[in-house]
Amino acid sequence: MKTIRQAITIPLQERSDAFKVLQVFKKIPIKKLAIAVNEEVRLIAFEDILYCKSTSNYTTIFTRSDKSYLCSKTLKEVESKLPQDIFFRIHQSYIVNLQCIVSLKKQCCELELENQLHIPFSVTKKSELYKLLGI
DSSP: OOOHHHHTOOOHHHHHHHHHHHHHHHHOOOOEEEEEETTEEEEEEGGGEEEEEEETTEEEEEETTSOEEEESSOHHHHHHHSOTTTEEEEETTEEEEGGGEEEEETTTTEEEEGGGEEEEOOGGGHHHHHHHHTO
């Protein structure tokens, strides 16, 4: 009679092959944000996201194509899914795509994104934002 341990034993060669397959899957970067919208899961390419705005426990994702998607996630949850080298939380209620910034208004702590959108940024985030932008 075989024991459970014997029944699930995998030969050494097969284990290393299985490990290689797992490594291949790990290396595939996902370049989209998956969010539940109504009765579907919407995949939005990171490069298409202009900014995200928080409204209580909901976040609206605004895209370059002037579309917006409301999801039932907090801004903190959405932020954890976005790449930190592209997106930056500039305010308690906003995350922006750094590649979409057109200009900064120093006096009023506001930045301009593509499509002439103006978004406030926090004074406490000002120095970090400037550093990221190389100013």
